Amino acid sequence: xxxxxxxxxWIAAILTLCIFSFLYKDNPFYKFAEHxxxxxxxxxxxxxxxxxxxxxxxxxxxxxxxxxxxxGGGFTGDLAxxxxxILGLIILTRLIPKIAWMSRWAIGFYFGAFQGIxxxxxxxxxxxxxxxxxxxxxxxxxxxxxLMGDFFGAPGWGKALLAVSGxxxxxxxxxxxxxxxxxxxxxxxxxxxxKVGIVFLMIxxxxxFGYTVMARVSLLIGRLQFLLRDWLGIIS
Amino acid sequence: MNLYxxxxxxxxxxxxxxxxxxxxxxxxWPLGLAVTTSPPxxxxxxxxxxxxxxxxxxxxxxxxxxxxxxxxxxxxxVLRHCFSRDLPxxxxxxxxxxxxxxxxxxxxxxxxMGAVYGEDYVFLGYKVGSSAVILSxxxxxxxxxxxxxxxxxxxxxxxxxxxxxYDDVGLAITMSGSTFPEIWVAYAHERYGQRIAAGVTxxxxxxxxxxxxxxxxxxxxxxxxxxxxxxxxxxxxxDGLKGMDAQTIVHLFVVLMILLGNIAFIFxxxxxxxxx
Numbered sequence: 001x002x003x004x005x006x007x008x009x010w011i012a013a014i015l016t017l018c019i020f021s022f023l024y025k026d027n028p029f030y031k032f033a034e035h036x037x038x039x040x041x042x043x044x045x046x047x048x049x050x051x052x053x054x055x056x057x058x059x060x061x062x063x064x065x066x067x068x069x070x071x072g073g074g075f076t077g078d079l080a081x082x083x084x085x086i087l088g089l090i091i092l093t094r095l096i097p098k099i100a101w102m103s104r105w106a107i108g109f110y111f112g113a114f115q116g117i118x119x120x121x122x123x124x125x126x127x128x129x130x131x132x133x134x135x136x137x138x139x140x141x142x143x144x145x146x147l148m149g150d151f152f153g154a155p156g157w158g159k160a161l162l163a164v165s166g167x168x169x170x171x172x173x174x175x176x177x178x179x180x181x182x183x184x185x186x187x188x189x190x191x192x193x194x195k196v197g198i199v200f201l202m203i204x205x206x207x208x209f210g211y212t213v214m215a216r217v218s219l220l221i222g223r224l225q226f227l228l229r230d231w232l233g234i235i236s
Numbered sequence: 237m238n239l240y241x242x243x244x245x246x247x248x249x250x251x252x253x254x255x256x257x258x259x260x261x262x263x264x265w266p267l268g269l270a271v272t273t274s275p276p277x278x279x280x281x282x283x284x285x286x287x288x289x290x291x292x293x294x295x296x297x298x299x300x301x302x303x304x305x306x307x308x309x310x311x312x313x314v315l316r317h318c319f320s321r322d323l324p325x326x327x328x329x330x331x332x333x334x335x336x337x338x339x340x341x342x343x344x345x346x347x348x349m350g351a352v353y354g355e356d357y358v359f360l361g362y363k364v365g366s367s368a369v370i371l372s373x374x375x376x377x378x379x380x381x382x383x384x385x386x387x388x389x390x391x392x393x394x395x396x397x398x399x400x401x402y403d404d405v406g407l408a409i410t411m412s413g414s415t416f417p418e419i420w421v422a423y424a425h426e427r428y429g430q431r432i433a434a435g436v437t438x439x440x441x442x443x444x445x446x447x448x449x450x451x452x453x454x455x456x457x458x459x460x461x462x463x464x465x466x467x468x469x470x471x472x473x474x475d476g477l478k479g480m481d482a483q484t485i486v487h488l489f490v491v492l493m494i495l496l497g498n499i500a501f502i503f504x505x506x507x508x509x510x511x512x
Contacts, residue, residue, distance in 0.1 A: 121422035133450030215438035218460035221479040222305020
């Protein structure tokens with residue numbers, strides 16, 4: 001065991017312990033660390049966005065554009081930065097109730113432009129490719145009679161899984177979509193299919209929960225590795 | 237209050253102590269439990285392995301310190317793999333919290349592997365506007381990244397001289413703790429046909445399996461387990477594999493608690509019905 005001599009490691013370790021202290025109960029040490037995190041994060045993100053967004057995309061072009069204009073070089077493309085700059089300022093009118101309605105112009109422009117960029121890419125990635133992938137995998141149909149024939153020819157667990165996984169996936173998609181189909185009352189056949197859909201949904205939620213537990217434990221492992229290795233020097 | 241009721245009302249702080257011990261003990265005294273590799277991680281490994289030496293890899297470090305314990309081990313493993321195969325790496329960052337992490341990892345691993353800045357790897361830094369940046373790389377890296385993180389114009393960097401856009405990149409790998417892989421798929425893959433692999437937190441891994449089925453992603457590294465698998469594949473044990481013993485112990489403990497909790501609940505309900 002050899003304790004770290006780095007002051008920043010000590011600060012990080014003490015703040016980690018302050019956060020962990022919440023597991024016992026809420027206390028001033030936890031509150032201090034929490035508020036420090038929020039304050040430092042806000043400051044960090046402001047600086048990052050200012051130097052990576054405002055300066056290169058607004059202030060520098062405007063400085064160049066007006067510099068050229070005032071030295072007799074005429075209007076240049078740099079001055080186009082005035083448009084997003086003014087739209088950005090208009091959003092801030094939300095802070096003044098009397099003219100808050102003006103902010104809708106900028107928000108409307110932003111939404112419209114963003115939707116135009118997003119729709120085609122996401123339509124392809126999320127809708128068309130996913131529908132295709134539900135039925136076709138690697139240019140072969142997911143519902144494969146050949147795979148079923150392979151299984152019945154020489155039965156085995158591996159072949160059974162291969163033969164069943166495709167049809168099971170199609171069944172899961174259809175049943176789950178039926179559960180979210182609200183134009184027909186979920187009774188009789190439709191109700192039965194929807195109930196099967198619930199089973200698939202529950203399996204999906206279970207998988208997500210398992211992964212979530214793993215993620216949270218990983219974060220704990222990461223912090224304890226830091227405390228035991230970087231701070232206390234107990235592990236290598 | 238009988239035993240089952242006592243169990244249902246157990247002070248949660250005892251659970252916290254047991255979970256902490258379940259992590260600390262295996263970290264100090266490793267058990268060496270086996271870790272098996274899975275096809276999604278093997279596919280990422282194979283995608284890197286199949287690239288001819290000299291083919292650039294785009295590694296996007298799209299996460300911040302809140303997901304560092306899961307994503308840094310896989311970033312380190314992938315970087316080691318690329319350097320060991322003489323694959324130049326172009327590092328970008330699309331998350332504002334990522335530049336410091338990417339810089340620390342690239343510095344450390346490049347020194348360890350003897351990689352030279354500007355020839356074997358380049359760090360282009362952070363840019364705001366993930367969708368726009370990913371789209372602009374399809375035209376040219378220079379649109380969003382006229383200079384690297386250290387303000388050196390990228391035309392003066394030997395590695396970047398012949399690299400224009402996705403056509404010159406063999407594989408793009410995004411390490412992300414949020415929805416960046418979706419954006420990479422929607423724009424870099426769907427629009428420009430770029431091959432995409434992703435390293436994601438375990439919470440998000442289940443959401444990305446459909447992209448493997450459709451072939452929109454060549455592979456997926458999910459959580460600390462995925463990182464451990466990758467470390468095993470490149471035969472370089474590190475934080476991922478070291479954490480797997482603790483991960484297994486705590487998972488078993490959680491499963492045990494869920495089972496015992498449900499059993500206790502059933503017995504308590506049964507007793508209440510009898511009393512009624």
